[in-house]
Amino acid sequence: MSDQKLNVLMCGTGEYTTGWTGSGASKSDKKIGVVALTLFDLRRLGKVDQLGMVGTNGKKFPDIRQHLVDNIGKVYRDMDTTFDAFPEGDVINPEAYKDAIDKLSSGDAVVIFTPDSTHFPIALYAIERGIHVLVTKPAVQLLSHHSELVAAARKHNVVCFVEHHKRFDPVYSDAKARAATLGEFNFFSAWMSQPKSQLETFRAWAGKDSDISYYLSSHHIDIHCWIMQGRAVPTRVTASAATGIATSEPYNCVPQTEDTITLLVDWQSLSSSKHKGTAVYTASWTAPLKAGVHSAQHWYYMAEKGEINVDQAHRGYDIVNDETGKAWYNPFYMKYSPSESGHFDGQRGYGYVSIEKFVDAARSVNAGLTQPADYDGHGLPTIANTILTTAILNAGRISLDEKRPVTIKHENDQWILE
Numbered sequence: 143m144s145d146q147k148l149n150v151l152m153c154g155t156g157e158y159t160t161g162w163t164g165s166g167a168s169k170s171d172k173k174i175g176v177v178a179l180t181l182f183d184l185r186r187l188g189k190v191d192q193l194g195m196v197g198t199n200g201k202k203f204p205d206i207r208q209h210l211v212d213n214i215g216k217v218y219r220d221m222d223t224t225f226d227a228f229p230e231g232d233v234i235n236p237e238a239y240k241d242a243i244d245k246l247s248s249g250d251a252v253v254i255f256t257p258d259s260t261h262f263p264i265a266l267y268a269i270e271r272g273i274h275v276l277v278t279k280p281a282v283q284l285l286s287h288h289s290e291l292v293a294a295a296r297k298h299n300v301v302c303f304v305e306h307h308k309r310f311d312p313v314y315s316d317a318k319a320r321a322a323t324l325g326e327f328n329f330f331s332a333w334m335s336q337p338k339s340q341l342e343t344f345r346a347w348a349g350k351d352s353d354i355s356y357y358l359s360s361h362h363i364d365i366h367c368w369i370m371q372g373r374a375v376p377t378r379v380t381a382s383a384a385t386g387i388a389t390s391e392p393y394n395c396v397p398q399t400e401d402t403i404t405l406l407v408d409w410q411s412l413s414s415s416k417h418k419g420t421a422v423y424t425a426s427w428t429a430p431l432k433a434g435v436h437s438a439q440h441w442y443y444m445a446e447k448g449e450i451n452v453d454q455a456h457r458g459y460d461i462v463n464d465e466t467g468k469a470w471y472n473p474f475y476m477k478y479s480p481s482e483s484g485h486f487d488g489q490r491g492y493g494y495v496s497i498e499k500f501v502d503a504a505r506s507v508n509a510g511l512t513q514p515a516d517y518d519g520h521g522l523p524t525i526a527n528t529i530l531t532t533a534i535l536n537a538g539r540i541s542l543d544e545k546r547p548v549t550i551k552h553e554n555d556q557w558i559l560e
């Protein structure tokens with residue numbers, strides 16, 4: 143690998159990037175965020191060079207910088223938390239990402255952790271300027287937008303990954319390999335939830351710009367599509383939603399906000415016309431408080447010759463605290479406690495690995511060692527490899543809005559919804 147470092151612009155300054163939310167430091171399991179911390183550490187380790195961060199409101203940056211100095215700079219050894227900010231000063235500008243991306247050069251990278259409805263315009267703007275893109279899940283909300291990004295990334299020959307970090311969870315990636323030995327797919331059922339207190343953090347967009355299926359079910363839908371890649375395809379989606387909690391006191395979300403969304407999906411085997419499967423993906427952001435876990439997350443996979451059960455909320459590891467009671471933590475995601483030498487020590491967490499894989503791929507392409515298309519064959523969550531995840535999520539939204547099943551079809555080399 144060439145030692146040329148990657149310049150990275152972080153789009154979004156919120157909970158996942160910095161741990162700083164509109165109402166102060168996040169109270170979730172990501173108090174100091176994931177993205178900025180990982181990139182500061184990759185800069186310390188020599189893979190990353192210049193870092194920038196773009197939001198919409200320049201007034202937030204003094205608080206964000208202080209939060210990062212106090213909780214990262216003063217906690218880990220040799221950690222430089224500086225970055226260029228856009229927009230600067232007291233300016234509010236929802237299109238500041240254009241100014242920030244215009245300052246980059248071809249071969250630089252952006253990582254996009256902004257509200258779901260903004261992923262597409264920001265990703266396209268960057269790709270068209272020859273910038274490598276890592277976009278968080280859900281990559282986009284419309285299947286047609288996903289197809290456009292696949293085509294644009296090919297045309298401009300850039301790396302475009304979707305940040306589906308659960309693919310790097312050691313249990314999920316092991317389960318994917320084992321599922322391949324169990325014969326034809328039959329049934330998949332997934333449950334994922336977050337406590338309703340998260341609705342306070344996401345109030346600005348919850349129910350308006352996106353729904354809980356896009357926000358949480360995207361994780362397990364992607365894992366299931368990954369398991370099925372080349373073996374079966376989704377053909378029909380029917381959605382159902384529970385309502386009434388998010389729209390009541392004290393959350394008072396907009397009237398169209400659903401609490402819990404279930405997608406029922408038909409799957410067709412590609413190797414046997416008689417083998418069909420069923421999947422049920424349910425997600426909720428009105429789960430009880432004090433359940434001991436931040437995200438409940440489990441799934442069940444049944445096939446011709448066996449089954450797989452995964453419970454990633456309870457990993458045989460629990461902590462009891464006199465003040466707060468019993469809790470199940472997930473040290474495989476982000477490890478925040480410092481190493482023996484006082485440095486950041488979370489390089490093996492799958493939240494970190496996911497971002498590092500993208501940085502490695504972009505550097506390798508810049509060094510001429512690989513082509514962006516190579517990663518489609520590596521089982522990585524490239525934009526091309528994740529199109530069926532968006533097809534299912536988009537079909538689910540249409541099914542809820544139009545109260546009907548939606549068909550997923552492959553015609554003239556394009557995936558379409560009917």
Ligand SMILES: NC(=O)c1ccc[n+]([C@@H]2O[C@H](COP(=O)([O-])OP(=O)(O)OC[C@H]3O[C@@H](n4cnc5c(N)ncnc54)[C@H](O)[C@@H]3O)[C@@H](O)[C@H]2O)c1
Nearest residue numbers: 154155156157158159196197198236255256257258278279
């Ligand atoms: N919080 C998590 O645990 C988590 C985990 C994985 C992925 N994500 C994804 O990351 C994205 C952001 O989530 P979050 O939790 O950080 O949300 P958040 O609401 O805390 O932060 C969103 C950020 O985006 C910024 N933003 C809004 N419009 C913008 C624009 N036009 N240009 C630049 N910045 C803009 C906002 O200023 C804010 O800083 C979502 O798509 C979410 O699905 C979040």
